Amino acid sequence: MTNWKKIFLLVIGILCVILLICWQVFWARTLQKQTRFLMDTYCTVQIYANRGLAKRVLDKVFTRLEEIDKKFNVYRPGNELYKFNQDGTPIEDREIVDLVKIALKVSEESSGAFDITIFPLMNLWGFPTRSGVTPHVPPQKAISECLKKIGYKNLVIKNNVLSSTRKGIGVDLGGIAKGYAADEVVKILKLMGIKSALIDLGGNIYAMGKHKGKPWKVGIKNPFGEGVIGVFEASDLSLVTSGVYERFFMENGMRYHHIMDPKTGYPSKGLESVTVICSVSTIADAWSTALFVLGPERGLKLAENKPDMECIMVTPKSEIICSRRLKEKLEIIKKQKRR
Structure with missing residues (x-):
């Protein structure tokens, strides 16, 4: 073989390697992942896309999540929720009002088990990390007084403006906002052509499309320790869990968690965790709290x-209870021993 032929083949070989590397780096669809701390939790979004598209998509996704965090953070001075909670200033922001409408519908259907006016009670117990109050069991008198400020029926929406009928009413959309944020992420992903993704906003999970041709396998956390109680196969579904393990404190040998019963003013009893599965994360988020409180x-x-x-x-x-339509999938649920 002549020298020029060897050189030609060598150049062709090098070009092929370069093209292969470029294809893998810039054009091949691989699982791309990004995590940021927003909405007081770690938010992780995984998508199947080439690197160039993934960067554009994830930048847009987290820009939107930052917007939602700023708008729905009740401790952020200057936003409409903060002003409403401070002095009752009516809320005109359509996005907030529309989400409140959904929350009030869940409140009505759950007979008040889900109640976004629980904000003063959460502050009293010191559960919000940004409240500046150390978690503690309040005196009964303080709880009784606080309960007078709680009640979703004290909220009024007229001409798409949110107001309250009495002083001291405070709104916290923390029990529904992460679900809403997940749904907003899904909208962006679909608009930008993403077919497969896994969204995890602090335990609010949405499995979009399929993973390697099969439904995503999502673990349901064991509320008593490490591991999962089972694995659920999900495609275009949201799985949201409310559990006592997420936030609690110990006082005099007793555990007090953050999922409050709006009627008693104390942490709800009877369950360790509730996972709700449905196609809309906003709904799953609110109902996971409502079902937990209902028992x-x-x-x-x-x-x-x-x-x-x-x-x-x-x-x-450690008893695992599934809704009737899930019984045929009961074999995927494996019981865990309590620690």
């Missing part, structure tokens, strides 16, 4: 009356 009997009955919703509950005795 295993009332909560399960209500969930089973909703054709587009499934739920998995874990009791303090």
Whole structure:
């Protein structure tokens, strides 16, 4: 073989290697992941895309999440929720009002188990990390006084403006905002041509499309320790879990968690965690709290009356309760021993 032929083949070989590397780096669809701390939790978005598209998509996704965090953070001076909670200034922001409408619908359907006016009670107990109050059990008198300020029926929406009927009412959309944020992320991903993604906003999970041709496998956390109680196969579904393990403190040998019963003013009893599965993350988020407060009997009955919703509950005795339509998938749920 002549020298020029060897050189030609060598050049062709090098070009092929360069093209292969470029294809893998810039054009090949691989799983791209980004995590940031927003909305008081870690937010992770994984998408299948080439690197160039992934950067554009993830930049847009996290810009939107930052916008939502700023708007719905009740401790951010200057935003409309902050002003409403400070002095009752009516809220005109359409995005906030529309989300409040959804929250009020869940409140009505759950007989008040989900109540966004629980803000003063959460502050009293010191659960919000940004409240500046150390978590503690308040005196009964303080709880009784605080309960007078709680009640979703004290909120009024007229001409798409949110106001309250009495002083001292405070709104916290923390029980629904992360679900809403997940749905907003899904909208962006679809608009930008992403077909497969896994969104995890502090336990608010949305599995979009499929992973390597099969539904995503999403673990349902064991509320008693490490590991999961089972794995659920999900495609275009949201799985949102409310659990006592997320935030709690110990006082005099007793554990007090952050999921409050709006009627008693104390942490809800009867469950360790509730996972709600449905196609809309906003709805799953709100109902995971509502079902937790309602408890295993009332909560399960209500969930089973909703054709587009499934739920998995874990009791303090490690009993796993599934909604009726999930029973055929019961084999994927593996019981964990309590630690």
